[in-house]
Amino acid sequence: EAAVTQSPRNKVAVTGGKVTLSCNQTNNHNNMYWYRQDTGHGLRLIHYSYGAGSTEKGDIPDGYKASRPSQENFSLILELATPSQTSVYFCASGDPRLGVQDTQYFGPGTRLLVL
């Protein structure tokens, strides 16, 4: 069974502070993704990665950076957190070599509150 873990599970941050969300996968998947989920918007892609050392912008990258130091780890960084970034953040991994059968496996989410 695919395994994606996230830390922390809950985070309270202050406006202007730096926040780092971490994700680890043990599936040996090349692709990893960061989404945020807000009521009425579903899941929206922030950044993704094709493998160690690569990061790509998704649909809503403004205010976020990403880092993929290894196959297993993918971080999302908020350099200057704002209240509009209060949300639930999900990490996912997938194997694009499977083509149309590629399944994305999601972590349990991180609930972030920016005050």
Added chain:
Amino acid sequence: QEKVQQSPESLIVPEGAMSSLNCTFSNSASQSIWWYQQHPGKGPEALISIFSNGNKKEGRLTVYLNRASLHVSLHIRDSQPSDSAVYLCAVSLSSGSWQLIFGSGTQLTVMP
């Protein structure tokens, strides 16, 4: 940009009934269409996907895809209270990232 819309927003059915959820997408060249299930406080979990026109059945789940009308539906036979969750429709793009574009979900409640 691909758009994915789901209906209804909320669905309440009695235990044992058929639950029917709908999804429309904007690009007929989209690759696979996925249905994910999300329980409160959990991450989405893939249920079933379909690529070709027609239907696909897995257990109590049946998915129908009509690319001409840009419509896909999910039907859950003999719905159980444990099926109560948010169901997300997602379309896989072929841009190389295999990015998923999600709809905003249908909240399914199965009453005992």
